[in-house]
Amino acid sequence: MITVHHLEKSRSQRVLWLLEELGLDYEIKTYLRDPKTILAPKDLQAVHPLGKSPVITDGDITVAESGAIIEYLIERYDTEGKLRPAAGSPESLAYRYWLHYAEGSLMTPLVLALVFSRLPKQPMPFFVKPVVKGLCSKVFASYIQPQLRTHFRFVESRLAESKWFAGKQFSAADIQMSYPLQAAMARGGMELPKVQDFVTRCEARPAYKRAEKRGGPFALPG
CATH class of the missing domain: 1.20.1050.10 (Glutathione S-transferase Yfyf (Class Pi); Chain A, domain 2)
Structure with missing residues (x-):
């Protein structure tokens, strides 16, 4: 099961959207920003050392950074090429x-x-x-x-x-x-x-x- 470690008001919203476009099952673990600093909570460091979002886990695999997450999900799950142009085009x-x-x-x-x-x-x-x-x-x-x-x-x-x-x-x-x-x-x-x-x-x-x-x-x- 794919888990999206979703920080409120962040770039991780795009990951949820991509997963919906691909029609994949996933779960969300939501993290709230510190109301004073607006930074991500330290809990995220348990998922990735930088403690930032977006991060996903897919079984034993952890992927961070928006671009890397998108490429990973597209390469692994977009088998019909719905969301990427044909290679070489x-x-x-x-x-x-x-x-x-x-x-x-x-x-x-x-x-x-x-x-x-x-x-x-x-x-x-x-x-x-x-x-x-x-x-x-x-x-x-x-x-x-x-x-x-x-x-x-x-x-x-x-x-x-x-x-x-x-x-x-x-x-x-x-x-x-x-x-x-x-x-x-x-x-x-x-x-x-x-x-x-x-x-x-x-x-x-x-x-x-x-x-x-x-x-x-x-x-x-x-």
């Missing part, structure tokens, strides 16, 4: 690229934006607060915001030429890309009509709705 290269781009490139500026928006709100001596606020504002304006604009122009252009990231057919790459794009839409601040349409189509899928029913709706930490 042009679509298969796009599939692999977007599967890894989501976490390897796109999540970096999104995480930085989250961290630098939170820093000025943390407890600190009153005389330090203006310095931290000014530094965060400068980093956001000079580095983070330009990076976000560059990445989302790139993503928007891809969705302008292709309904799904790997081509005409929905694939696991779309599941992987869903979290950062949902996060971008939830945070707001950018006009991205193609991205918004993509998110809407993803959230309308029956398997997505089933995953929400079992694991809870999409939500950002903090």
Whole structure:
């Protein structure tokens, strides 16, 4: 039996969705974030040394990291190739690229934006607060915001030429890309009509709705 070690308000929602798309039986072990730090509980370290989610166990096998989990589940259980393009096809290269781009490139500026928006709100001596606020504002304006604009122009252009990231057919790459794009839409601040349409189509899928029913709706930490 596959067990998803599911941290609330996290990337592991995508794993539940993938399992529903594949029609696999699984169970969920839910972990709650620390209300003060918003970090995962230490219980997760018993599953994987880094103590982070997503993590799955499949019998004696433990797999961590979203991309690795998706590849493992697809290679082992998607025997009919429903959620991946045929090997050697042009679509298969796009599939692999977007599967890894989501976490390897796109999540970096999104995480930085989250961290630098939170820093000025943390407890600190009153005389330090203006310095931290000014530094965060400068980093956001000079580095983070330009990076976000560059990445989302790139993503928007891809969705302008292709309904799904790997081509005409929905694939696991779309599941992987869903979290950062949902996060971008939830945070707001950018006009991205193609991205918004993509998110809407993803959230309308029956398997997505089933995953929400079992694991809870999409939500950002903090």
